[in-house]
Amino acid sequence: MKQLIYADNAATTKLDDDAFEAMRQYLLDDYGNASQPYSFSRKVKNAIKIARKSIADCINAEPEEIYFTSGGTESDNWAIKGSAFGDVDHKQTITSTIEHHAILHSCQSIERMGYPVTYLRVTHDGEVTSHELERAIGDDTRLVSIMFANNEIGTIQPVHELCTIAHNHGAIFHTDAVQAVGHIPINVKELGIDMLSASAHKFNGPKGSGFLYIRKGIAISPYADGGHQESSLRSGTENVASIVGMAIALKKNCDSLNHNSAQINGVERLLIKELYDSGIAFRRNGGTRILPGMLSLSFEGADGEALLHRLDLQGICISTGAACNSADTRVSHVLEAIGLTNSVAKGTIRISLGKSNTQEQISHIVSALSKALGT
Ligand code: PLP
Numbered sequence: 033m034k035q036l037i038y039a040d041n042a043a044t045t046k047l048d049d050d051a052f053e054a055m056r057q058y059l060l061d062d063y064g065n066a067s068q069p070y071s072f073s074r075k076v077k078n079a080i081k082i083a084r085k086s087i088a089d090c091i092n093a094e095p096e097e098i099y100f101t102s103g104g105t106e107s108d109n110w111a112i113k114g115s116a117f118g119d120v121d122h123k124q125t126i127t128s129t130i131e132h133h134a135i136l137h138s139c140q141s142i143e144r145m146g147y148p149v150t151y152l153r154v155t156h157d158g159e160v161t162s163h164e165l166e167r168a169i170g171d172d173t174r175l176v177s178i179m180f181a182n183n184e185i186g187t188i189q190p191v192h193e194l195c196t197i198a199h200n201h202g203a204i205f206h207t208d209a210v211q212a213v214g215h216i217p218i219n220v221k222e223l224g225i226d227m228l229s230a231s232a233h234k235f236n237g238p239k240g241s242g243f244l245y246i247r248k249g250i251a252i253s254p255y256a257d258g259g260h261q262e263s264s265l266r267s268g269t270e271n272v273a274s275i276v277g278m279a280i281a282l283k284k285n286c287d288s289l290n291h292n293s294a295q296i297n298g299v300e301r302l303l304i305k306e307l308y309d310s311g312i313a314f315r316r317n318g319g320t321r322i323l324p325g326m327l328s329l330s331f332e333g334a335d336g337e338a339l340l341h342r343l344d345l346q347g348i349c350i351s352t353g354a355a356c357n358s359a360d361t362r363v364s365h366v367l368e369a370i371g372l373t374n375s376v377a378k379g380t381i382r383i384s385l386g387k388s389n390t391q392e393q394i395s396h397i398v399s400a401l402s403k404a405l406g407t
Contacts, residue, residue: 157319186326
């Protein structure tokens, strides 16, 4: 049987073994409802408390500032809509044209309700510049929401600078950090972030679990009303096993951040070198500040969709644009926003390497690509 080469880590990651073992305990043995007062449930409640503290420590937040959600999509929806719904003045929201659809569609949703939204253009490298934000922001801006790192091209945004501009105008700053958390260092206090979205399955945690960091003092409407869980802001019986698994996966990744990025950058460099060595003509998108292992590669005149399927036949998983877009054959909004022509955008694939990818796998990927491109 062909060996699977998984190079689509921006779509999802493999569940960490220790996270899985810890989850098993809370699924099969300690299955009590955390809200009940008896001792069987106290253990569960305590597990949530420990997980909340561990996650908070990973991004230098306070435990009370971490709110558990069902993942990145929910966290993003909550940040955008929850911030707007309490705003009787209908102040402006600013975001960028290259955000994930969880942000873009939430923004379109509040626009339909009469909340104005401004979409910032990005540079050819996919960067949101301070200049662009300065031009759009005013004293009637309520929220600036700019992603930490892009999920298609990997560009890391100048979050600290953008945050400072938002604060200078009395606005709050949210970042969709789904691709960044657990992969690059994030210190919410140092950067000045007011709200941050994260998703467990992007850092070797379980799918369907995530969190929204909300700095103390930030006013936001509840996401779900009900039984008062998550300080009455996001009610619903806690997904204990996933919360515990998420905390373990995040801590493991954060504890070995330097080691992991050194390993991933090593295989990434090898991939680029082997592409050059095999004479394949390509351009890499995303500029110079890119997430480790994220490669958006354009092969002019090629068909990205066909490349994906040819590599799939060799047991290799990669992506065209973003994974969430795979059913959508239109050119990705991100590739369009960075100014790629239709023919270059259509010949673009995303390879997202993770900590388990090996040098040997890189050689397989490059030779499969070379064959698929007919070079
Ligand atoms: N935001 C970004 C930047 C993403 O890459 C994704 C998923 O690909 C999401 C949000 C949605 O996260 P989830 O899959 O946890 O809903």
